[in-house]
Structures are given as structure tokens and as C-alpha cells.
Amino acid sequence: MPPQKLRFGWLDGLILAVGLGLVGYVFYRAQFHFHYNWNWQLIPGYFVRQDAESGKWILNLLGQGFLATVRLALWSGLLAALIGGVVGVCRVARSLFLRLISRAYVELIRNIPPLVFIFIFYFFISGQIMPLLNVEDRIAAASPETLRVLAWLFGPPELLLNFLSGLICLAMFEGAYIAEIVRAGIEAVPKGQSEAARALGMHSGQVLSEIVLPQAVEKMIPPLAGQFISLIKDSSLISLISIQELTFTGTELAVSSGRVFEVWLTVAMLYFLLCFGLARLFRGVERRLSQHRQH
Amino acid sequence: MSISTIPRLRRRRWRRAFDTLAFLAVLSGLGWLIVEGAGALHYNWQWYRIPQYLYRIEDDVFYAGPLLRGLGVTLELTGWSLLLTVFFGLAAALLQRSTSWAGHAVARIYVEIVRNTPLLVQLYLVYFILAPILGLDRFVAAVLALAIFEGAFAAEIFRAGIEAIPGGQWEAGHALGLSSPKVHRFIILPQAIRLVLPPLTGLAVSLIKHSALVSVIAVADLTTEGRNLIADTFMTFELWFTVAALYLALTTSLSLLVSWLERRLPAPSAGH
Numbered sequence: 001m002p003p004q005k006l007r008f009g010w011l012d013g014l015i016l017a018v019g020l021g022l023v024g025y026v027f028y029r030a031q032f033h034f035h036y037n038w039n040w041q042l043i044p045g046y047f048v049r050q051d052a053e054s055g056k057w058i059l060n061l062l063g064q065g066f067l068a069t070v071r072l073a074l075w076s077g078l079l080a081a082l083i084g085g086v087v088g089v090c091r092v093a094r095s096l097f098l099r100l101i102s103r104a105y106v107e108l109i110r111n112i113p114p115l116v117f118i119f120i121f122y123f124f125i126s127g128q129i130m131p132l133l134n135v136e137d138r139i140a141a142a143s144p145e146t147l148r149v150l151a152w153l154f155g156p157p158e159l160l161l162n163f164l165s166g167l168i169c170l171a172m173f174e175g176a177y178i179a180e181i182v183r184a185g186i187e188a189v190p191k192g193q194s195e196a197a198r199a200l201g202m203h204s205g206q207v208l209s210e211i212v213l214p215q216a217v218e219k220m221i222p223p224l225a226g227q228f229i230s231l232i233k234d235s236s237l238i239s240l241i242s243i244q245e246l247t248f249t250g251t252e253l254a255v256s257s258g259r260v261f262e263v264w265l266t267v268a269m270l271y272f273l274l275c276f277g278l279a280r281l282f283r284g285v286e287r288r289l290s291q292h293r294q295h
Numbered sequence: 296m297s298i299s300t301i302p303r304l305r306r307r308r309w310r311r312a313f314d315t316l317a318f319l320a321v322l323s324g325l326g327w328l329i330v331e332g333a334g335a336l337h338y339n340w341q342w343y344r345i346p347q348y349l350y351r352i353e354d355d356v357f358y359a360g361p362l363l364r365g366l367g368v369t370l371e372l373t374g375w376s377l378l379l380t381v382f383f384g385l386a387a388a389l390l391q392r393s394t395s396w397a398g399h400a401v402a403r404i405y406v407e408i409v410r411n412t413p414l415l416v417q418l419y420l421v422y423f424i425l426a427p428i429l430g431l432d433r434f435v436a437a438v439l440a441l442a443i444f445e446g447a448f449a450a451e452i453f454r455a456g457i458e459a460i461p462g463g464q465w466e467a468g469h470a471l472g473l474s475s476p477k478v479h480r481f482i483i484l485p486q487a488i489r490l491v492l493p494p495l496t497g498l499a500v501s502l503i504k505h506s507a508l509v510s511v512i513a514v515a516d517l518t519t520e521g522r523n524l525i526a527d528t529f530m531t532f533e534l535w536f537t538v539a540a541l542y543l544a545l546t547t548s549l550s551l552l553v554s555w556l557e558r559r560l561p562a563p564s565a566g567h
Binding site for chain 1 (some may be wrong): 310311313314315317318321322329333355365389390393394395396397398399401407408410411412413414415416417419420421424425427428429500503504505506507508510518521531532535536538539542543547550561
């Protein structure tokens with residue numbers, strides 16, 4: 001059915017009345033039953049504050065948390081793309097062994113709650129893999145220059161170990177979802193393409209890298225962009241294993257300052273701005289690309 | 296079948312058997328790694344203590360242990376939120392399709408806000424802000440938060456289901472003199488339900504997974520019971536593996552139901 005023209009009718013009156021009524025009721029309860037006194041003026045000070053000694057402006061909790069979330073999203077996005085790419089190609093491989101392994105990985109992660117996965121996996125990462133890689137000693141032995149670069153890339157060095165554990169957790173978990181996107185993208189390329197390439201005498205690696213993948217990547221880009229936004233949202237879960245990103249610093253701030261309503265509304269707004277902004281950006285780029293392709 | 300294909304088939308069968316064995320070997324290798332790794336931490340495996348947390352039988356009477364009770368709460372939570380999810384989703388989908396300007400705006404704002412913020416933050420918003428203001432208890436807050444979140448995704452499922460009904464159905468309904476709401480109620484929705492059922496079951500799977508989050512606000516679901524038992528007994532790995540297996544059993548059986556439904560219910564567009 002074609003979309004109809006919007007107009008203002010009795011339904012609008014009803015919806016507006018009900019909506020305003022609900023919002024008004026919540027505010028009325030907050031003000032006169034819960035006796036909450038709002039104080040929004042404190043919020044900007046939680047982003048940046050002036051250091052009392054040096055007089056320089058430095059990031060406060062919310063600012064640090066936001067930056068950590070952005071860093072976490074970028075790095076784990078990259079790692080997840082790598083994991084997802086490899087596992088996704090294995091999902092459609094000819095070898096049964098690779099198919100079984102990748103299928104087990106994807107199904108296991110997609111069928112248990114992210115929270116449970118993160119709790120289980122965190123014990124392994126922080127307990128086994130990190131000591132195995134000797135990360136702690138390496139950080140302690142690093143020169144000031146390396147530390148500065150590391151701080152710029154990954155955040156404060158004293159939290160680096162923690163940050164890496166969270167990053168790997170998130171990437172392992174999102175990788176399973178990306179693998180499915182990669183598989184769907186590869187399967188969407190018509191079979192005739194790989195048959196034709198094989199008929200031209202290419203071997204299977206060549207067929208994949210030169211014929212199938214370039215076409216599949218084009219189909220993967222929109223769902224991958226969506227998955228990146230999901231990754232930013234899922235990164236809030238990492239706060240539950242004490243990785244100091246936005247939700248974690250939000251919890252800390254809400255408890256220590258007592259400004260529960262303002263802090264949580266601000267945190268939600270920050271996530272919204274980040275995700276909504278990216279969604280708009282991706283949509284714009286996508287439209288540009290499809291126009292470009294038509295010409 | 297020509298004679299030359301028989302050895303090839305046999306070779307392929309060998310290959311399959313070999314690959315399956317290799318897969319099993321890798322799995323048991325991983326299992327060994329876990330046991331060995333735990334051994335390095337001086338971890339004391341106590342699997343024999345797990346069954347009592349699942350159930351007890353005293354005098355031939357069955358008592359559910361904390362884990363099964365938690366599973367029950369998870370199911371209860373999922374059931375209530377699924378009901379509310381369908382309501383929110385259908386309302387948002389119908390509002391998006393209506394000619395009403397305000398309805399459009401409300402549905403759009405709802406979907407965009409929910410889709411662009413993390414579920415955990417939404418849960419905190421409901422639990423720390425809405426619940427104290429309105430005096431809701433934590434279970435209601437959890438149901439509400441989950442339903443608001445999944446409702447925005449259900450809206451998309453319903454919208455797609457309704458839009459997949461061929462235009463002729465609307466025209467026929469209108470030609471019979473039915474009003475727009477009546478066309479929806481008697482002609483479109485009954486057909487759309489068939490299309491919507493498989494993705495909606497998929498939504499129930501993700502609802503079960505997301506319900507684990509309510510352990511953050513201490514609703515006594517499966518994850519909470521698991522965390523409490525771990526705090527009491529320090530059997531971290533046994534309990535987490537049991538909890539994960541219970542979730543896995545729940546979600547895979549629902550996933551199987553989805554694929555069964557998808558096979559059973561043919562796409563109606565094929566017949567038109």
C-alpha cells in the first residue's frame with residue numbers, strides 16, 4: 001500500500017493528550033511525591049574540569065568514559081572484523097572440519113546471553129591469556145615514549161590490562177555476529193560467478209579473493225555498519241567486568257555524586273548522539289555510494 | 296553412476312569422517328586446556344555438587360533447586376515481556392502506518408531512541424529513574440525495560456509483515472466497503488501473523504538472552520541465582536557452565552522451533 005499523506009486528525013489529538021498526560025504525570029510524581037530537585041548545572045563539570053593545582057582543563061569522569069567507549073569500539077571493531085572475516089570464510093569453506101569449528105563457535109556465542117559469555121570469558125582472559133602474553137611486565141618495562149603512544153591509543157596505562165581484556169571479550173563476541181554477515185554476503189554472490197572463475201582455471205583461493213569476496217564485501221557493508229553500532233551499544237556490557245568505559249563511569253558518578261537522574265539521562269544521551277550520528281552518517285554514505293554506482 | 300565415481304565417493308566419505316574426528320579432537324583439546332588452565336590456578340573441580348542446585352528429591356517429592364527456580368523466573372520474565380513487546384511493537388507499527396502526524400512522530404521517536412541506546416542504560420533509566428518515581432518493583436521494572444527494548448525491534452517485524460501483504464488485499468477490502476481499521480483487523484493482520492510468527496519466535500530467543508541482564512538489578516533470574524551461588528560456593532566454572540548450558544538448551548530449542556515454523560508456514564507471496 002502506498003504511504004498516505006500525513007494529516008492532523010482526531011487521532012493526533014488523542015495521542016498528544018495521552019503522551020503529554022503520561023510525561024506530565026511522571027514529572028508531577030517526581031516533583032511532588034519523590035521530591036527530586038534537579039540540578040543540571042553540575043553536569044558540564046563532569047565532562048571537563050579545571051585542575052586545582054595546575055589550572056589546566058582536564059577530562060572528568062564522563063569525558064574519560066566517553067573517550068574510552070570510543071576507543072573500545074574502534075579497536076574491538078577492528079579485531080571483531082578480523083575474527084568475523086576468518087570465521088565467516090570458514091563457514092562456507094569446502095573442508096568439513098573448518099565448517100564444524102566455525103559453526104560451533106558462532107552457534108555457541110549466539111545462543112548464550114552476552115552477559116554470561118562475558119563473565120565466563122573474562123575469567124579466562126584475565127586469568128590465563130594475559131599472564132601468558134606477559135602484558136603486565138611488558139607495560140612495566142615500556143619506555144615513556146611507548147607509554148605515551150599507548151596512552152593515546154588505548155587510554156591510561158594503569159588500566160591497559162583491564163582495557164585489553166574487555167576489548168578481546170567484546171571482539172570475540174561480536175566476531176560471531178560479523179561471521180554471519182560475512183557468510184550471508186558470500187552466499188549472496190551467485191554460484192555462477194565462482195563456477196565461471198573455476199572454469200577459467202583459477203584455483204579456489206583465487207576464486208575467493210578475486211571473484212567472490214570483492215562482490216560479497218559490497219553486500220556486507222550496510223549490515224556491517226549496523227553491527228558496528230550494535231558493538232558500541234554492547235560495549236556497555238563490558239562495564240559489568242569493571243572496564244572503565246562510559247556506563248562504568250556513569251555508575252561511579254551516579255553513586256558518588258547522588259545526581260542519579262541527571263547522570264543517567266546524560267549517559268543515555270551520549271550513547272544516543274554517538275549511535276544516531278553514526279547511523280545517519282552511514283546512511284548518507286550508503287546513499288552517496290549507490291548514486292555513484294548508478295552513473 | 297559410473298564406476299570411476301565410486302572411489303571418489305569413498306574418498307569423500309573418509310574425508311568427512313576424518314574432519315569430524317579432527318573437530319572432536321579440537322573440542323577435547325579445548326576442554327583439556329580449560330581443565331589444565333584451571334589446574335594451574337589450583338582450581339578444585341566439584342561437579343558432583345552441581346545437581347543439588349538444580350533439584351532435590353526428598354521422600355519422592357521433587358523440589359526445584361535455586362538454578363531451576365531461576366530458570367522459572369527467566370521464563371516468567373520472558374513471557375510477560377513478550378506479551379508487552381507484541382503490544383508495543385504492534386502499536387508502533389500501526390502508528391507508523393497511520394496517516395496521523397503525531398502517531399508517526401511518537402513511533403519514530405520511540406524506535407530511534409531505543410535502537411540507539413544500550414539496553415543496559417535503558418534498564419538503568421527504568422530502574423533508577425522511572426521505578427522510584429512511579430513506585431514500581433524491580434520485576435515490573437525489568438519486564439517494562441525488556442519490553443520497551445524489544446518492542447522497537449518487533450515494530451520493524453510487524454511493519455515488514457504488514458507491508459508484505461499484496462496491495463490487492465487492501466483494495467478488495469475497501470471495495471467491500473470496509474473501513475481502514477476493519478481492513479487491518481479482518482483481512483491484513485490475520486494474514487500477516489503467519490509471516491510474522493517465525494521472526495517473532497527469533498525475537499523471543501533474543502529476549503531470553505537479554506533477560507540475563509536483569510541480574511544487574513537483582514531480579515532473581517537464572518543469571519542472578521548463578522552469581523549468588525558462585526559468591527557462596529566459589530565454584531565459578533561449574534556454575535557458569537551449567538548456567539550457560541541451561542540458556543543454550545532454552546534458546547536452541549526455540550531456534551529449532553523457528554526453523555520448523557519457517558518450513559511449515561510457506562510464504563504467502565508465492566501463491567499470488
